Each structure stands twice: as structure tokens, then as C-alpha cells.
Amino acid sequence: MPIPRISLLTLGVADLARSRAFYESLGWKPAYPDCDKIVFFQVGELAVALYPRDELLQDCGMAGASPAPGGITLAHNVAERDMVDALMAEAVAAGGTVLDAPRDKPWGYTGYFADPDGHPWEVAHVPSLKLDEAGRIILG
Template sequence: MKPKINIITIGVDELERAFVFYRALFDIEDDKIGAGEDHVAFFFDEDFSFVLFPREQIAQTAGKPEALEGTPGFVLSHQAENADEVDAILERVLIGGGSIIAAGTETEWGYSAYFEDTEGNVWELMASPAAN
């Protein structure tokens, strides 16, 4: 894997409060902001986004029952070329001593997986859906 961080997702306790703060900090146009019930994304260019996500949901993503001390407060995301590359990276994770939180799965957003490094930091691997 040639690491390229495409998305940084941070856990927040109050989504609206965090949104107001980061919107003012980033001074970004409305058309560069995407929001859903459980997240806000700031799109800086075609290759990098910064996402706010409830801390409790970050805990679930990390395979933890709740956001206790030691639960990661962020997720690093790497955009792979395709599903095969995602799976190949997961193999290297295991060889290196990391653990797989969620194996590669096809979703509406593409193919994604989550792993934890040897220090408990969470990564998401994703590949865009194949073109039909």
C-alpha cells in the first residue's frame, strides 16, 4: 500500500457544535459541504475530505461496544484502486500484526474494509464501485 490519506474522519460529541466550529475554521463554500443525519463532510478537492462523525459511531466502526477511554477518536481512510487491492492490503495487515475489524464488503458506496494497526488506530480501506 502506498499510503495516501483520502479522508480523515474524527469523532465528535456534538455534531452541530463541531460543524459550526469547523465551518468557521475552514471558511469553505456551501457547495463543498455534504451532510447527513450522522455526519458532515468537507470536500477540499477530489482527493481529500474531512468528516465529522459521532464518537459513539466511531467506536462501533472500531469494533468497540462504546466510546470508552482508549477508543480511537478518528479513522484514516485510504482509497484503493479496486476490491482486489483492498483484500491484498488486508493480507499485509495480518502479516504485520494488525487485526481486521471488518473484512471487505460490497456496499452501495463501493467495496470497503476496516482494520486496526498494532496500536489500536483504525483505518478504512475503500474502492469505488466498479463501472457498469
């Protein structure tokens, strides 16, 4: 049995150019800068793709599905509490929208923003989660 993993996360987006600009303004570098049909970013060991939402739903056989797929949040965990505020500010400056301002919660200090397509991102400092030098969560 292969090791469990997620190798690619694809976000369905309303406007590919707008979403690409948003993530590029956060410092993400597209892997294939000349491609205008899909955008790939290397994010650590994971790849993230942006793909037009209608085409993604068509591709996976969910066009017209009701309710529409959802129920996912993305997270960027950081090693220091002040990095939460800095990353939230960077996301807002790039065109993101604050969903929940950073605040103390039982598990740490976190806030949420939405990208231009409404995908919710959590920025979190959770002291009980160990991060390696590359910022990856080390479980166990």
C-alpha cells in the first residue's frame, strides 16, 4: 500500500487570471508561466493548481451538482504568533478578504481570509503542532 499523501490540490476558480495574480502577489511562483488554461504552483511537497471552476466541475462529473462541492479550508501554519498577523495583512493587501480576524483560540492564535474565489485559508500558530525547518507539520 502506498504512503498516504495528497500530491495535488486543485482549486476551482471563477477568474483564472485574477486568482493567478492573487497567489503570485503572495509570492507564489507558477511552474509553467506561459500556460493560460491551468496554473500550477509548487508549495513545499504539494502542488496546488488553479483551474476554471465550471471546467473542473465538468471534468469530475459534478456539473450542476446541488449542493455545489465545498466544505474545505486550506491552512498555512507558522512557527511564530506574529507571523499570523503579517500573513493576514499580506493576503488582504493582495486582494483577500478577512473572514475571521486573528485571535486567541483554545488551540492557538489563528485567523481566516478568503482568496478572490472565496476559498477560506486559515493562518495559524498552534504551539502544540511541531513544524520542521521547512515549515512542514510533523505529526507524531
